[in-house]
Amino acid sequence: MLISLASGYGDFAVPAVALEAAVQSLQGLAGPLPVSEAAGAPELRAALAARYRQRGAAQVRAEHVIITPGTKAALFAVFSEVLRPGGANEVLLPTPNWFGFGELVRRAGGQLRELPLRPADDYTLAPATLRQALRPETRLLLLTNPNNPTGRRYTAAEWAALLGVTGDFPGLLVLSDEIYEGIVFDDDPAAPYAPAPTLLAQPDPHGQHVVVSGFSKSLALAGWGLGLVVAPPALAARLAERQFALAGAVPAPSQAAALAATGHAEAIGAALCRQLQPNRELLLAGLRALPGQPDFAAPAGTYYIFADFSRLLAPSLPPLAASKALTAELAAAGVLAVDGGTCGAPGFLRLSYAVAETDLREALRRLGQFVAARHRTIKLD
Known part of the structure; x- marks a missing residue:
């Protein structure tokens, strides 16, 4: 075998609190299943925004959060909205990285360019290396934290150093895929499983920072069809309009499970x-x-x-x-x-x-x- x-x-196993919430959302229904607005249930978006604020992202509000039918859908929506065919449509991807990014970028009309990192350096992306790699056609820097497949985690200090470079390129977006944020093993006995530092906790004066995440890895809700994007207001509004046109809302039981899991995420x-x-x-x-x-x-x-x-x-x-x-x-x-x-x-x-x-x-x-x-x-x- x-x-x-x-x-x-x-x-x-599915977390008991999430499973119970999904079941409760179905019990006693006298009519059709409730359907939320396309961008997601307001209470779920508010809960996610509150959790990011607790993690240091003071500027995040519910209107910045979009609930998507899976994390791949979240990534593809962002790529499709921000990449410009015939213009700045390059995605710079430090590698090793997840094998699925290339196809999503291609289908969104973008070009993927790899920036190889070395295992001997613990896959460190030095600010000078990043600065040298950026060019006028680079529209998006794509990182994962923690990284799939290497498990490399960016610290808050490393984020700050890299963003000191990207801030000099106002037309560049920085996207952090943080779906494994809660699967972290730390040497600090006081907080051995603290979530990875989020990009959203860093200053963003130019509105460049986007986070994509989901519920299937760190919250054990694989198969529930749930993803999310946290984006600057103008991009978040476009993503909401896109979802209304192309997909509609994630089913209510899945959102109920996600809300319960978010309240017990740590x-x-x-x-x-x-x-x-x-x-x-x-x-x-x-x-x-x-x-x-x-x-x-x-x-x-x-x-x-x-x-x-x-x-x-x-x-x-x-x-x-x-x-x-x-x-x-x-x-x-x-x-x-x-x-x-x-x-x-x-x-x-x-x-x-x-x-x-x-x-x-x-x-x-x-x-x-x-x-x-x-x-x-x-x-x-």
Whole structure:
């Protein structure tokens, strides 16, 4: 049986408070299901705005928040509204990053340009590097915090340094995908699972900052069709108009679940992190025990390890082809992983530990056998 460590969804139960709220929204209905305004239920938008204010984003109000039918829909809506065909339509994406961005940008009429970062530097984006990479056609800088697949988390100080650069480009938007904001592992015993710092807590004098997030990762509401955008007022209004024209409101039970989960977000996120902690330690230890495994630091966020297997690549193939072949061979050995080549890092594999412990242990056993066999083959060659 194939064991998947490739899924982006966790092995999480729906939070009881969210499930109860959804059920209550359906009980006692005498007529049709209520339909909110297209931008989302006012009480949900207000609750989300209040939570961002609690996290330091003093300027966020309900009218800045748009509820979308999923996070991909949120991303595509922003791309479609801000990219200008024939003009400034470039999206600058530091990599490694999520493999799905490229197709969304392309379908919105934009051009994606990658800015490779180095694992040896902990995937640090230096302000000088960013400044050199920006050009007149760059409309949007796209970051994820924490990063999928690397787990890299931007601190408030790092945000401030990068925004010191982007503030010199008033026509540039900065979009932070923060869907894994609550899956964070910190060394601070006083706040071991504190959410990642949000872009919205930083000063935004030019109205450049946009956050996209959702409920499927940090709040365990996968499959409920919920995403959100927090944007400056003019862009938020355009996004609301777009949603009214193309989609309509997210169903009321999903919004009721989201409202309940938002009210307990820190508790839900911390519970998920505690649930994930043993598997995180198991995968870290298992990878570090593999033959020839390069040393690596434990990622600060998400429920993935982005591990370097480039030593196993076939030297006769181009890097992308060799990475794809390696991933396929591992699948044939019984373990499904995400090919790092699709994320801008050939030879790496994204491995999820948000799975059942028994599956993770068996996957590690198979992975160990696979790596040992590859090492023997390389030595024989």
